[in-house]
Amino acid sequence: MRVLVLCTGNSARSQMAEGLIRHLAGGRVEVHSAGTAPAGLHPLAVRAMGEIGIDISHHRSKSLREFWGQPFDLVLTVCDAANEACPTFPGASERRHYGVDDPAAAIGSEDARLQAFRRARDVLHGVIERLLRERNLLGVEDRGADRQGADTRE
Numbered sequence: 001m002r003v004l005v006l007c008t009g010n011s012a013r014s015q016m017a018e019g020l021i022r023h024l025a026g027g028r029v030e031v032h033s034a035g036t037a038p039a040g041l042h043p044l045a046v047r048a049m050g051e052i053g054i055d056i057s058h059h060r061s062k063s064l065r066e067f068w069g070q071p072f073d074l075v076l077t078v079c080d081a082a083n084e085a086c087p088t089f090p091g092a093s094e095r096r097h098y099g100v101d102d103p104a105a106a107i108g109s110e111d112a113r114l115q116a117f118r119r120a121r122d123v124l125h126g127v128i129e130r131l132l133r134e135r136n137l138l139g140v141e142d143r144g145a146d147r148q149g150a151d152t153r154e
Helices: 013-025 043-050 080-085 110-134
Strands: 002-007 030-035 074-077 095-097
Touching (some): 013 030, 013 043, 013 110, 043 110
Parallel strands (some): 074 095
């Protein structure tokens, strides 16, 4: 299965979703992410994902243009702006939208902003886990860990 995750900046939500899909599917899915206006990988996205054992520090922001017209089984938009900018995607067999609040828009202390990234990560985790389960693509990696990455196997 080939998946493309889109948001505006490809700096946080779509990057976290890409990392989650890759981790939770256990290699069963080829996943990419991109943005309508790439803005660089947000360090708090890297930190929030690292807290659950997923390293996205090697990711880079990519433009939607890099993938335009390529065949994808699923194009997933995770922000309303990307959903509006891309009501259709040439080459997509299926398109889904899940609006997730932009953690990069959070204001306040670094701790408060990190909390916004954690919330977005956890919302995306739930959405992606359901999506993969629907398709029987959920790998074994998530079956023994909670959302904070702690091992819950007996």
